[in-house]
Amino acid sequence: MTNPMPRDSRTPLLVRALLFAAVSITCSGAALAQDTQRGRLLYENTCTGCHSRSVFARKDRIASNYDEIRRQVERWRAQTGAPWTASEIEDVTAWLNQAAYRFKPPPG
Ligand code: HEC
Secondary structure (H helix, E strand, O other): OOOOOOOOOOOOHHHHHHHHHHHHHHHHOOOOOOOHHHHHHHHHHHOOOOOOOOHHHHOOOOOOOHHHHHHHHHHHHHOOOOOOOOOHHHHHHHHHHHHHHHHOOOOO
């Protein structure tokens, strides 16, 4: 449950700058259905206080398919009060799936 990359909690500005850069790059490129890099930044900015990615690899993990990852992301988004849009929730879901769960993503 330890964070492998502890961050200075006084640097949200930097994180915001990175987010802004990522979003800018995304918006200028082709419109992708899911942007895992944006998902990664959102996740690392909001969610790594309590758990590293090992929570997604434990034997008795909750999510057993892609839809359940999304449900857990929404659950924790609500818990943390992060003001994520539906598309940002999709991005975080896609990132966690790519980085940890590796379920077959839904078509489209
Ligand atoms: C207050 C601490 C805390 C924060 C902040 C937190 N989590 Fe969690 N998370 C947990 C704990 C503890 C568990 C495992 C137990 C449970 O699910 O109730 C968990 C489980 C999960 C799971 C399910 C893992 C499985 O078993 O498949 C997902 C997905 C998840 N968190 C995503 C997130 C996301 C996304 C955020 C940021 C929006 C976040 N968490 C922020 C504590 C936290």
